Amino acid sequence: MSEQVIGRFVKVLRGAELPVSPAETLDAVQVTALLGYQNREALKQGLSLVLAKSEHDKLAFDQCFDDFFRFDGMPPAASAAQSEQPSPSLLDRLRDMMPGQQGGAGAGASSALGQQLLADDSAQLSRQMAEAARNVGLDNIRVITQKGLYGRRIIQALGGEALDQEIIALDNSERRKDQRLAAQLRSARNQLREAVREYVADQFVLQAREQGRQLREQMLREANLRTLAEFRDVRQQVEKMARRLARKHGRRQRRARRGQLDGRRTTVMALKHGGVPASLVWRRRRIQKPKLMVICDVSSSVSAAARFLLMFLYAVNDVVPSVRSFAFASRFGEVTSLFNSMRSDQAINEVMDRYAGSGTDYGSMLRDFLDQCEADLDQRTTVIILGDARNNELPAEQHLLGHIGRRCRQVFWLNPESRGRWGSGDSVMPLYQPYCRDALPCSNLAGLERFVDRLLRDLTRG
Template structure:
């Protein structure tokens, strides 16, 4: 079946393209009305019966960023495979090579976007927005990350993006031109005086350079933390996207540096890259061994210039001995501030009874819960103001 260059694309094909564009917007790809019109015009020039040609044409129009290609491929396969009219047009047409691969990391997001009911009634849409803005937001503030769906994760991600992410700045030893600085810039002052023969001298000053404090995250990915690992990675991805000086390490039975993998713009692609890099996901826990590897191989590289360390773990160590206390003390002495984020603090009656927790607790500056939006908001406020080194303020309240 071939479309004419003069016959406009109408009917079921046009409806499918419009519906497909709506699904892409729901999945996170910005598709405007102009792109839909361009797609309908482009479909006149290709062979409609070729699924590969249609895929390539729509991808060239709708996909503007590299990170959106995975979402588009998954959405294209799910949307047009479910359309009965498309099945009749593409009967016995082989799938392209990309469709035979493993579903991309955005498959869950795309499936929920396609499963949303379509309605054109304005009052219902307004009622849904009203519920989301009042009651749903209140629920999300206190809801555990482990109990959230993909739609709720998207809402949490947008809420984190709207928060004031940590921007605490540390004063370095370097100087830069500053009219309000307290140090005299002798070189620039004398150079400026040469232009006037020394008659008029403009005093130039220098001020200290302030840089954002580096953040180093050590995330426990053992089996006991599996319900929270994915959401913590979403939070770390949001921080990495807003800041440049962020290093992320995952540990279970071994330590893995996923800083580069987490810098992908799309969160699903970043998390998929992290999971493919790590070999001990949802396995055992060897905190002492992992901390020893970090202190030996990475401590000098990433803990300079007043770094803040976020240790995200439940502290349930398999081999809790003096080695764990030694490595925690070494980590504490190497950084400016060590914050332990423990999801077990969500329980009001939490007590440090495990041997590993007892050994780790004396070597941290803050002990915080991090299992919902309220606790993350408290963490962001704490990171936005950097206290003096080794400031002791153990926070045990479960938000």
């Protein structure tokens, strides 16, 4: 009993993005066994200790706990045999739907469901409803349009068919008493449907959140960046992906390189032990803080990709604290200060307003960049260029890119177009490619994430 309740509760928590492992679920079962269900507040505190493991998770946990145990009611601690206490809200709902029929005691109705409806045994009925819901697999409900289907299945499992037939039979009967009974049953049936509908809606909110979210995320990751800007929670998605990457790469600025002995310091340490090198000192190597320079084409055809790349890079700010960004379309300029003074999405909008345009000239962009920044390029600097390399038939001046490449550590090129289109029409991508450490297509969030992951791994390895 307790295991089942906790199992379903854990499912709800996972739906709210709390990462609950099976081991923690077992802990939760132990906690409930220890604390019991009588004291709701104590149970909440106890479960919170084993199931929610960060400040943020605790808030989500509190919300879920309140929701879940409101719908589900507190199962009695006394005996398992007494299974599934219906929640008070459901009871009330069922009680409300049968006003003034207390005396009837199921007189006349022959179908089981009809008898119950008329007998006003709402406790029994709601228990059966919960059981029917389990039998038809309401836990598997995924999308909102399935609500009707599951509602019908539950009523069927409750014995709705027999009730329907009985109503039809009574309708056809000549006797007035039968017809009155049919009307009663019909109104009770409508109210039952209403109750089932609400029950299914409640369960949907609890159960289906996770699946729906996963589907949505999958879609966001794979949608083309150009269409993506129209979605609402893209920013959260990008931040979430970036957080994960930052956690993965943000750990160490320094690491001991086992295998390379620091002879000098080992000898010094050995003096303590009469010249015996009892403790060895390994050479450590400090990973230098990397510098990033990002040049984004913000002309209309590729601005969406620029928007998400910048969003990504400023979100992993913990790992690469020093990012300088440049934008160009018809003209070129540094936009770093915008990002320092406002939130990244506002800054991006501002950049688009100021620089968007058409008629990109990559050759003059490279020259402008060198004029402004040549002195700042060094072996810690990584330059990322994002653009489609469509140069409007102007000279590509690829030797300038070669010059940049020699002055800095590496150059990456991200192209929102797929590889097949590089070099077609006015694209000069093939001319630039030899001067880049790597050139990658990035048309969706998954591609961007892959690139940033690789970039961070490279930067933090030192």
